[in-house]
Amino acid sequence: MTASVLSSSFALLDERIQRFIWAEGWESLRDAQEAAIPLILPAERDVIVAAATAAGKTEAAFLPALTYLLQAEEHRLIVYISPLKALINDQFGRLEQLCEQLEIPVWPWHGDISSSSKTRFLTKHQGVLLITPESLEALLCNRGTAVSAVFGQTAFFVVDELHAFIGSERGKQLQSLMHRIEIAINRRVPRIGLSATLGDMRLAADFLRPGFGERVVLVESKSSSAELKILVKGYEEPSVLEDEGEDIEPTTPGLIAAHLFKVLRGSNNLVFPNLRREVERYTHLLNEMCLQQRVPNEFWPHHGSLSKEIRAETEAALKQKEQPASAICTNTLELGIDIGAVKSVVQIGSPPQVASLRQRLGRSGRRKGEPAILRGYCIESALDPRSSLSSALRLDTVQMTAMISLLLQGWYEPPLSKGMHxxxxxxxxxxxxxxxxxxxxxxxxxxxxxxxxxxxxxxxxxxxxxxxxxxxxxxxxxxxxxxxxxxxxxxxxxxxxxxxAAFATDEEFRIVSLGQTLGTLPVSQILTPGQRILFAGKTWLIEDVDEPQKTIFVVHAHGGVPPSFSGGGGRIHTRVRQEMRRLLELSELPPFLDEIVDEIAKRFLAEGRKYYADRELSAEYVIDQGREIMLLTWLGDSANEAIAALLARRGFIANPAGPGVEVRKGEHTVGKVLEALRDAAVDKPPPLDMLLKDAKNLQREKWDWALPNDLLHKTYASHYLNIEEALEWAKSVVGR
Structure with missing residues (x-):
């Protein structure tokens, strides 16, 4: 007799589902399933189930929801909404066997599904519909008169990977689609959110049911996670002064690739270098090593610019058990696509967010008795007299270490739920x-x-x-x-x-100098003429920005300290920057960090701390860098961008740069910059149209081009500017 028989929640399930669980050999229900089943079964309330990857969230929703369908007096419908077609295909494979025994039809619906299958669903509109927001949008647009009939018997909306929707255009679209269906059928439909990563459950509840988040019931898994093993390795790039002429191919990626080849071969792994071009670089290096060693290739690429066929090949390589495979990938493999067991997760450079790192780590340690393994690789430039503040403080290493520290403390970023979109x-x-x-x-x-x-x-x-x-x-x-x-x-x-689709395909800005295209760069902050950027190892001065053509016109900027801004990357939260500052101020590493950082990474941290102490940066917030002034705020990107905008309104060329804001001197002195900060601190917050008057690159989302300027400013500020935090910092400066 299994432990499931003794479970009160197990006893609530339909007998046919109980038999299926017995046949599958389950020893017991997971804690999230035990808690969720009695909440979901009556189909009367909204529920969020948050648990680690592979902790049974899908079953926590579907076992009671299918029981409800079996007990209902008339045919009912479950609408499962996923951010990915691949996830729909996975769920179809998981549900098909059970639902066939229950005689409940399952209908996958996305662009690759035949029209005949869709027609059959529209005729029956019962069972389980697996669909993306885009396909749901198409249904409402093209079959508007039939919406009430098709969705009239909907018993549940099940939203998978809830965290992937919160704070995005697709998330706002999804809210609207569910709301519009409820209007069409004239009743509320219980919503079930499933997620592995939620920094603030109440914000997630407000997202799932806008205006009534306090009524959403929260289920968080308390089951202990797998043992976590971490190793952070440091690599130092040789110093190459910017004006010495020819570009020199960095040797560090080759060294990292060689180490990956040594430690990853023979097992399945995920390698996250963050940028698509780095995915290509490391895949190429590792493929070449397989050829040189005359061994079968074990390394496969996966990112959004690849065709679905190439991505499918990588996913298939990870799933099959005959040959080990590792994917070199971007965040495309963060979500819950079934790729089988992964031994370790590799992070090259600091991850975009702590929440992202947590989500990635959820892929590892899923086999019973196996630990989750994280390998982190930090790359720093060798120090020389012209080293930037970022290099001198070893901020790449400090940031990765801070994120791991916060991960181990159980903190990760709350959902960005207040964007207007x-x-x-x-x-x-x-x-x-x-x-x-x-x-x-x-x-x-x-x-x-x-x-x-x-x-x-x-x-x-x-x-x-x-x-x-x-x-x-x-x-x-x-x-x-x-x-x-x-x-x-x-x-x-x-x-x-x-x-x-509510979202636009990711686009990068072309960098053009004297008519020659230098390459492309993802940009996630305001651009202004006169601002400097780092690209291809050199410093460039922005002359103009052509937003419709996504082009930045630059000229080479000789001399000066290289700017911190180089495009791309995630937006960093203030809590992360505060943890970085705390690590720099400690006299020694906390024991849990001392054990996971190698000697080179420890040296980087020691060098960063020495510079921090020597420059007395614990008390200093204004650093004169010659042509630029660095305001060292240790705030998140949204607050730093707001400070830059407040200064730009007063005639300064300023841009967020890592832990602070860089201000071009020009004719200005340090005193004038501080005076401008004092003015900002005592003035009322300026209207957004005045604050963002000369800002470029505000059109971030697909339909921003169709907004009047003041609404464009309003929606941009809701996503990217923390004016309140910026003004609090400015007031603290005045106080000093």
């Missing part, structure tokens, strides 16, 4: 009009922007301004009865398949 509002306005064949401005506002709706917080006046602006862009027109319809451009856009 007015870009997605533009899409949803066009989509609602497609669904109903037209809509009044009042209907659109009450559906999308009123109290407890996905875009609440936008006033009626602002919404009317948006609608007028969409009319000027030929996205909307109004007929003689005041009904809003698609305009010339709007109709063309909505009728193209690309409309259904």
């Amino acid at each position: 007015l870009s997605t509002l533009v899409q949803q306005v066009l989509s609602v009009i497609a669904q109903y064949g037209g809509a009044t401005i009042g209907q659109l506002y009450s559906t999308l922007c009123a109290q407890d709706t996905p875009f609440q917080g936008l006033s009626k006046e602002e919404f009317a301004q948006l609608v007028r602006h969409l009319g000027s862009k030929e996205l909307l027109i109004q007929d003689s009865t005041s009904l809003l319809l698609h305009g010339r451009l709007g109709e063309k856009i909505v009728n193209h398949y690309s409309f259904y």
Whole structure:
């Protein structure tokens, strides 16, 4: 007799599901399943289930939800929404066997599914529908009159990888789609959120049910996680002065690749170098080593720019058990695609966020009795008289160490749930009009922007301004009865398949100097002419920014300290920067860190601490770097960007740079910079149109081009500027 028989939650499940569990040889239900089953089964409340990867979250949702379907007096529907087609395919494979025994149909629905299968679902609309937000969007747009019939018997929305939606355009789109379906069927549908990584469960609850987050029931797994083994290795790049002429190919990637080849061969692993170009570099180096050693290739690439066929080859290599395989990847393999057991996770350079590192580590240590293993590689430049502040403080090593420290403390970034995503509002306005064949401005506002709706917080006046602006862009027109319809451009856009995605494909800015393209660079902060950037190992001065063409025009900037900004990377939270500062101020490493850092990485930390102490940076916040002044804030990127914007409003060229803000001197003195900070501290916060007047690169989301300037400023600030934290820091400076 299994332990499951003695479980009160197990006894609530349908007898056929109990038999399936017995046949599968389960010893017991997981703690999250025990807690979730009685909450979900009545289909009366919203629930979030948060647990580690492979801790049974999917079963925690589907076992009670399928029991509900079996006990219902009429045919009902479960709508499972996933961020990835590959995850839908995985879940179909997991559910098909069980649901076949239960005689419950399972319907995968995405771009690769045949139209005949979709037609059969639309005829029956019962069982389990596995769908992406984009396909759900297409359903509402193209079958608007049938929405109430198709979804009328929906018993649950199940949202997988909830953390992947929070704070994104797709997340706001998903909120809107679920809300619109509930309007069409005139009732609330219980929502179940599944996630492995949530920094603040209550913020996640507010996301799952806007306006009623306090009613969402939270289930957090308390089961102990696998043992965690960590090793951080340091590598030092030889010093190459910028003006010495020819570029020198760094040797460090080759050394790291050689170490990876030695320690990873013979097992399955995931290697995260963060950038796509680095994925290609390390895959090439490791493939060449396999050829040289005349051994079968074990290293495969995986990133968003590769074709789905190449990505599928990598996923298949990881799943099969005959030959070991390691994927060199970006965050495309962070989410819960079934890739089998992974022995270790490799992080080259600091991860984008602590939450990201936690999610990646969830892939390792999934076999019973095996530890989760993290291998971290830090790369620093050898010190010379022209070393930047970032190099002198060894900030890459300090940041990775700080993130691991926070991970071990159990902290990770809370969800970014307060972004307005007015870009997605533009899409949803066009989509609602497609669904109903037209809509009044009042209907659109009450559906999308009123109290407890996905875009609440936008006033009626602002919404009317948006609608007028969409009319000027030929996205909307109004007929003689005041009904809003698609305009010339709007109709063309909505009728193209690309409309259904709320997000734009990742684009990088081209870097052009004297007519020659130097390469491309991902950019995640404000750009302004006069700002300096680091690219291809050299410092460049921005002359102009062509936003529509995604092009930055630069000239070579001779001399000066290299800037910290080099594009790309995740946005760093203030808590991470504060932990970095704490590590620099300690006299010795905490024991748990001392055991995981190798001698070179320890030397980097010691060098960073010595520089920090010698320069008395614990008390100093203004560093004169010659042509630039560094304001050392130790704040997160959103606060630093707000400080830069406050200074730019007062005529300075300023940009966020790692743990602070770099300010070009020009004709300004340190005193004038401090005076500007004092003014900012005592003045009222400036209007956003004034604060962001000359800022470039504000159009980050797909439909930002269709927003009037003041709403573009408002949506940008909601995502990227922490003005309150910036002003608090400025006031603290005045206090000193």
